Amino acid sequence: MRIFKTVGLLVLLAFAIGFPLLFSNPAVTTIAVFTLLFAAAATGWNIFSGYTGYIALGHAAYFGVGAYALAIMCQDWHIPGGYIPFLLVPIAGLVAAGFAVPLGGIALRVRRHTFVVITIAMFFILQLLAYNLKSLTNGSTGLGLPIPTDWSGDFFNIPFYYVTLAVLLVAIAISWWVRHSKYGLGLLAIRDDEDRALGLGVKTGPSKLAAFVISALIVGMVGAIWAYFIESIYPPFAFDATFDVAIALMAFLGGLGTIVGPILGALLLEPTQQYFTLQFGQSGYYLVIYGALFLVVILLLPQGVVPTLRARWARFQVTRSQQEVAVAATTIPEQGESTGIERKEGINL
Amino acid sequence: MGIIVEAIITGLLTGGVYALMASGLTLVFGVMDIINVGQGALVILGAYLSYVLEQNLHIDLFVGLLITMPVMFVLGLLIELLFIRPIKRDRTMLSILVTFGVALIIEGVLNLIFSTDYIQLRAWYITASFQLGGFYLSYVYVFDFLLAVVLLGGLYLLLYRTKFGHSLRATMQNRTAAELVGIDVERVSAITFGIGIALAAAGGMAFGATTAFNANSAYDLISRLLAIIIFGGMGSLRGALIASLGMLVIEDVTSVVWSPVWASTVFFILLVIILLIRPQGLLGQVEGRKQ
Numbered sequence: 238m239r240i241f242k243t244v245g246l247l248v249l250l251a252f253a254i255g256f257p258l259l260f261s262n263p264a265v266t267t268i269a270v271f272t273l274l275f276a277a278a279a280t281g282w283n284i285f286s287g288y289t290g291y292i293a294l295g296h297a298a299y300f301g302v303g304a305y306a307l308a309i310m311c312q313d314w315h316i317p318g319g320y321i322p323f324l325l326v327p328i329a330g331l332v333a334a335g336f337a338v339p340l341g342g343i344a345l346r347v348r349r350h351t352f353v354v355i356t357i358a359m360f361f362i363l364q365l366l367a368y369n370l371k372s373l374t375n376g377s378t379g380l381g382l383p384i385p386t387d388w389s390g391d392f393f394n395i396p397f398y399y400v401t402l403a404v405l406l407v408a409i410a411i412s413w414w415v416r417h418s419k420y421g422l423g424l425l426a427i428r429d430d431e432d433r434a435l436g437l438g439v440k441t442g443p444s445k446l447a448a449f450v451i452s453a454l455i456v457g458m459v460g461a462i463w464a465y466f467i468e469s470i471y472p473p474f475a476f477d478a479t480f481d482v483a484i485a486l487m488a489f490l491g492g493l494g495t496i497v498g499p500i501l502g503a504l505l506l507e508p509t510q511q512y513f514t515l516q517f518g519q520s521g522y523y524l525v526i527y528g529a530l531f532l533v534v535i536l537l538l539p540q541g542v543v544p545t546l547r548a549r550w551a552r553f554q555v556t557r558s559q560q561e562v563a564v565a566a567t568t569i570p571e572q573g574e575s576t577g578i579e580r581k582e583g584i585n586l
Numbered sequence: 587m588g589i590i591v592e593a594i595i596t597g598l599l600t601g602g603v604y605a606l607m608a609s610g611l612t613l614v615f616g617v618m619d620i621i622n623v624g625q626g627a628l629v630i631l632g633a634y635l636s637y638v639l640e641q642n643l644h645i646d647l648f649v650g651l652l653i654t655m656p657v658m659f660v661l662g663l664l665i666e667l668l669f670i671r672p673i674k675r676d677r678t679m680l681s682i683l684v685t686f687g688v689a690l691i692i693e694g695v696l697n698l699i700f701s702t703d704y705i706q707l708r709a710w711y712i713t714a715s716f717q718l719g720g721f722y723l724s725y726v727y728v729f730d731f732l733l734a735v736v737l738l739g740g741l742y743l744l745l746y747r748t749k750f751g752h753s754l755r756a757t758m759q760n761r762t763a764a765e766l767v768g769i770d771v772e773r774v775s776a777i778t779f780g781i782g783i784a785l786a787a788a789g790g791m792a793f794g795a796t797t798a799f800n801a802n803s804a805y806d807l808i809s810r811l812l813a814i815i816i817f818g819g820m821g822s823l824r825g826a827l828i829a830s831l832g833m834l835v836i837e838d839v840t841s842v843v844w845s846p847v848w849a850s851t852v853f854f855i856l857l858v859i860i861l862l863i864r865p866q867g868l869l870g871q872v873e874g875r876k877q
Contacts, residue, residue: 292679343858347865349678350621351820354812355861357623361809362854369847478805482686489683524694531687535680536672 257398266394270401270466272507274459277405278480279487279499281455284412285448286485287494288421290428291345293449294481295356296456298340298363299333301476303457304464305367306332308380318385323400326461333457334450336363341449345442348431357481364476379471382464397466404462405500408455412496415448424448428494456484483510490534492541501542506530592721593842597835599727600796602734605830607789607807608814609738609823610782616758616821617778620670620681626808627689628783632658632790633799634696637707647709647791648733654791655784662783666776689804696801704798712795730792737788738827741781745823754778758821810850813857819870828868 257266278300286292306329311322344355367374374380388396415421423444426434435441464470484499487506491498510527517523538545611625622628632654639650665688673680706712711725745751756764757774765771793799793807814833818825833853841849860867 292682294682343862346861350615350619351816351865351867351870353679353682354621354816354820358809358813358816358854358857361813362851362858365851365854369851482683485683489680521694521696521698524690524697526694528687528690528694531690532669532684535683535687536669539673539675539680 253402257395261391263391263394266398268508268511270394270397271511272503273398273401273405274463274466275484275487275507276500276503277401277408278456278459279484279491279503280405280408280412280496281452281459282484283452283488283494283499284408284415284455285445285452287488287499288415288424288428289445289448290494291348291445292353292485293344293356293452294353294485295344295358295360296452296484297477297480298356298360299337299453299456300460300463300480301363301367301472302336303329303333303460304470304475305374305380306457307461307464308382308470309373311383312380316383318383319387320396322383322465323396323462326400326404326458326465329461330454330458333460334454337450337453338446341446341453345445345449360476360478360481364472367472367476374472377472379469381469384468397462401459401462404455404458409496409500411451411455415451416496420444420447425494486531486534489541490538492543492545495541495543498541498543505542588720589842590839591719593838594835595718596723596727597838598831599723599731600838601831601834602731602738603789603792603796604810604814604834605827606734606737606785606792608811608818608826608830609741610785610789611811612815612818612821612823612826613741613785614779614782615815616823617754618670618681618775619761620677620685621812622685622779622782623682623808623812624665624685624689624692625782625786625811626804626806627692627801628658628661628786629790629793629807630696630799630801630804631692632787633707633794634700634790635787636791636794637705640707640709647707647795648729651733651788651791654787658787659780659784662780663776665783666779670779671772671776689808693801693804700801702800702802704800705794706798707791707794709795724796726795730795733788733792737785741785741823744781750774750777813854816867817857817860819867822867822869825867825869 256269260266260269278296282293282296307322307325310316310325310328316322316325340359344352344359347355368377370376385393385396415424423434423439423441426437426439427441427445431441460475464475467474483506487502488499489502490506491500491502509530513523513526517526540548607625607629611622614620614622635654635657636647636650639645639653640647645653665685669684669688670681673684709726711729713724715722715724717723743751745755753764753769753774754777756767756769757771761771764774797803810833814829815826817833818827818829836853836856837849840852844852864870
């Protein structure tokens with residue numbers, strides 16, 4: 238089983254690395270880059286919200302801070318288009334993480350709904366600042382990023398693809414490490430019962446804040462790559478309310494608090510969204526379809542794909558072993574039939 | 587000095603309209619323990635309904651509320667029955683996402699029907715104004731404020747003087763206990779949601795009469811409404827009232843003494859400061875331990 242898992246993961250990794258070679262069409266690779274960006278952002282978001290149960294709906298704030306940080310660095314330091322801006326992506330992520338320290342500190346003083354609403358409010362504060370701090374952000378005119386002129390049409394997406402893939406792998410590694418560490422167990426304990434976790438010696442405050450900052454770091458790096466990829470940024474696109482909810486929806490669809498869930502959610506949703514955008518533009522149809530999809534996902538699969546499948550699989554295995562028992566039981570003439578039925582009912586409960 | 591007084595007066599008058607929209611939001615939160623992030627979109631939907639009635643049937647905006655409010659009440663019942671009641675686990679979080687989905691659909695439909703051009707409602711009292719002290723004030727601000735007073739007064743009577751109001755407040759205090767004494771909590775929830783949406787419709791008309799809007803105005807509105815209900819303390823009607831008036835006065839004063847672009851930023855920054863001192867908001871209650 239373990240061998241299968243390792244081989245499977247290696248095959249997936251090889252496929253991810255080989256993808257741009259298999260599908261060199263720029264339209265396809267563009268969708269692939271966006272999908273990987275969202276997969277990384279959703280994974281980052283999940284490290285905080287999925288593990289601690291605190292649903293943050295303001296991570297677009299850190300996405301925007303990362304985007305603006307890269308744009309401002311490139312502009313002030315006169316950095317030409319090419320590979321150098323990629324080296325600044327981690328710095329942009331750190332800037333976003335720097336913003337997350339005080340903002341997270343304030344937001345995490347409250348719980349549940351109030352926390353959700355405060356994260357939304359903070360997102361709007363930063364969006365307003367992007368509009369109003371004209372000397373830094375150039376207001377609603379937006380900022381341009383250096384354009385890598387020597388990358389031709391077919392090649393253009395390739396560097397972005399691999400850089401984003403690298404960020405996604407780092408995010409997955411962090412997510413995996415958190416999930417399997419004592420620190421991560423502390424976060425899960427906070428999700429289940431925060432006061433009891435505190436009573437048992439989990440340092441809930443610093444744990445939550447650290448997870449918040451880590452997720453902001455990843456989302457900030459994603460924002461920086463995104464800004465460089467689309468070459469110019471404006472306040473409503475860098476600080477986009479639908480981004481907040483998109484990454485949450487991806488994590489919910491795939492399975493909140495699982496490692497694979499957010500990635501699966503992004504793989505399912507982002508290409509769909511890109512397809513709808515191509516088909517209908519950013520028009521009303523697109524919003525209606527996306528909203529309806531949203532309702533369907535949440536009402537039919539509230540636990541997400543991964544946990545639902547896992548539960549199905551477990552039930553399937555149990556029923557199979559049950560059937561074997563039942564088959565064995567029927568060979569014993571007297572009581573066999575009845576015990577088989579009893580057991581089956583027990584499973585259905 | 588004169589302009590500051592003027593700013594305070596207009597702030598108080600428009601604050602009444604925000605109180606109308608925010609009261610629906612905070613009421614739904616208090617009873618059902620969910621945040622309806624679709625409230626902004628529903629407010630805009632209400633404004634568009636009034637617009638359609640006025641344009642096509644020439645029904646006065648305020649008279650039109652007699653039609654739009656019941657329609658929106660029924661819409662609220664339907665949303666509650668179809669999308670919110672089926673959520674069994676993790677209601678709090680999932681309901682936020684569900685109501686966001688509803689908001690997206692409403693925004694999409696409005697964009698399809700009306701395009702994204704800004705529109706403003708039309709009536710004689712929107713263009714006519716009267717002199718008050720040293721400045722002119724449009725009649726619509728006063729009418730809007732009176733509407734808010736009437737509806738909020740009606741809400742008060744409903745909550746404190748009727749049997750339904752008693753059931754509603756009992757559900758707010760303790761859902762399980764209310765169920766145990768024989769209150770049909772599900773029915774109370776559905777009706778409360780309907781009332782919240784009907785208030786949004788009235789607020790939408792009042793908002794559309796003073797401000798040009800399109801479907802995307804919902805984002806700006808919901809951010810303000812959420813800020814107002816946190817500021818006032820979630821689930822507290824009185825808090826929402828104080829916060830609405832306070833927010834609009836602060837905004838209007840900031841925009842005349844400093845600059846209009848910083849007006850809402852100042853309010854949001856004030857909100858963060860308040861939360862540092864009082865995380866539960868002005869009149870909110872400290873969250874009990876999760877069972």
